Amino acid sequence: MSGVCHHLRLLLLAEAVLCAAAIRFQDVLSSGTTFPVTSYKKLQGWSSDQNTWNEKLYPLWEEGDPRWKDSWKGGRVTAKLDTDSPALVGSNVTFVVTLQFPKCQTEDNDGNIIYERNCTQDPPVSQDQQVYVYNWTEWIDDCGWENCTSNHSHNVFPDGRPFPHFPGWRRRNFVYVFHTFGQYYQKIGRSSATFSVNTANISLGEHVMAVHIYRRGHSAYVPIARASAVYLVTDKIPLSVSMFQKHDRNISDSIFIKDSPITFEVKIHDPSYYLNNSAISYKWNFGDGSGLFVASGSTTSHTYTLQGNFTLNLTVQAIIPVPCKPVTPTAPPPTSAVTAGESSNSDSSITVETMEDNPDGGCHIYRNGYDITGISVVEGILEVNIIQMTSIQTTESQAENSLVDFVVTCQGR
Incomplete structure (x- = not known):
């Protein structure tokens, strides 16, 4: 009996060691920075x-690892992550990551990488000598998903979920793993990927979006680039x-200039059209004592009749x-016992939920x-009058091909 218990303890210990040794997404994507898990709200998807x-399928390489030098033929791939931040809370913020290949490399319409041979020298005579095409999916072009059983386990994300099967999915040769707010999002794509996140559950302030990119390999995926970008979620409408x-x-x-109308145009930064169905008003105070103006349009004009510095x-x-x-109505407080001849409302203690959705x-x-x-408002030059003009007598021969200098003197303030 003691031997069985000892064997069971060894199994439990081994399982605990394996769990402790398992790498989490946080370990890979957070670059050593950890945050309390309980502080995050769930992001949809x-x-x-x-x-x-x-x-094993998606190896982790630290910066400075010599394997980075061989992760891509012809040089190092870099990634650029852009965002349309700032985003008003409740709207969507969009990110675009673009891979930048080494010199003389491009991606064609089929997702293949085109290598231009001798691109710094004179172009070769034949087209075959000019480029080299690397076909990522040549080894699976002749078989369907069901028939490629040997590669079935490779067409999955780092968490084991299978790739989505949309048309042309096999030619999405890059895996993008995004990370923010203690959560991750996975996507396959070509040399560029775009996605949006709703900010309703993201706290106000600046946050970091990071992305790790892997390329398809024969036995595993190979890390090729990383990138990050700061994005801002605010409860103030971004405008200019x-x-x-x-x-x-x-x-x-x-x-x-004084006494000349100035046109003011407001541009609201709302790339996800979150405010499309909103009623928007514009309240102007031009700072010259003319009062408060309220407009429903984004463009207005105002004329300053005084000189000076003003704050708009x-x-x-x-x-x-x-x-x-x-809406959950509050139950009424308990009453005294019901006596004979009295009646009670049996519905008074029932909680009723109602939903009103009337825009x-x-x-x-x-x-x-x-x-x-x-x-600043200054006095302008309203008109120009010739006060004095000096005539210079010249002969006909002097007037040909001659230059005349005019001196203009302004008087006033």
Whole structure:
């Protein structure tokens, strides 16, 4: 009996060692930085970075590992990660990652890599000598998913989930693993990948989106590049204000002419069209004592009749329709015992949930955006009069091919 117990303890110990040694997504994607898991809200379509990472199929290489030099034929691949941040909370923020291949390498329409031979020298005579085509999927082009049983286990993501089977999926030769907010998202693609994340469950402030890219290999996937980008989630509407005045040659100096209208144009940064169905108002205070102006359009004009420095204040307010949350009525306090002849309402203690979803009737949230700009208003040159003109007598021969200098003197302030 003691031998059986000893054997059981060894099995449990071995299992504990294996669990402790298992690599998690957090270990691979967070670059050694860890955060409390309980502080994150679930992102739709994303998974916890506490899941196990298949290191055998997707090896982990630290920076400085000599294997990086041989991860790509012809040089090192780099990745550029762009974002349309800042994003208003509740809207979508979009990321685009683009692979940048070494010199003289491109990707064709079939997903193959085209190597230009001798691209720094004179072009060769024949087309066959000019390029070399690397066909990633040549070894599986002649078989379907069901027939390629030997490669079935390779067409999976690092967490073991199978690749999606959409048309042309075999020619998506790169695996992108994105990581933010304690969660990860996996995607196959070509030399560029785009995806969006809804920010409703992302806290306000700056965050980091990281991506690890692997390429297809014969027995495993090979890491080729990493990238990261900072994105901002805010509860203030991102906006900018452009100012124009007729005949203004330098629109960036914020200097304008008195008694001439200035056009103000507001541009709201809303690439995901989150505010499309919102009621938006623009409240202007031009800082010259003219009062508060409210407009429904993004463009307005104002004429300053005084000289000086002024501070322009703009408040943009958006009323955003949202689904109404369930309303749970509070049960009434308990009453004394019911006596004979009295009746009680049996429904008074029943909790009833109601949902009101009427965009015209009432459920909405408010979001504001602000802009403060300083401008200078000066007296302009309203007219030009010739006060004095000096005539210079010249002969006909002197007038031919001669240059005349004009001196203009301005008087006034």
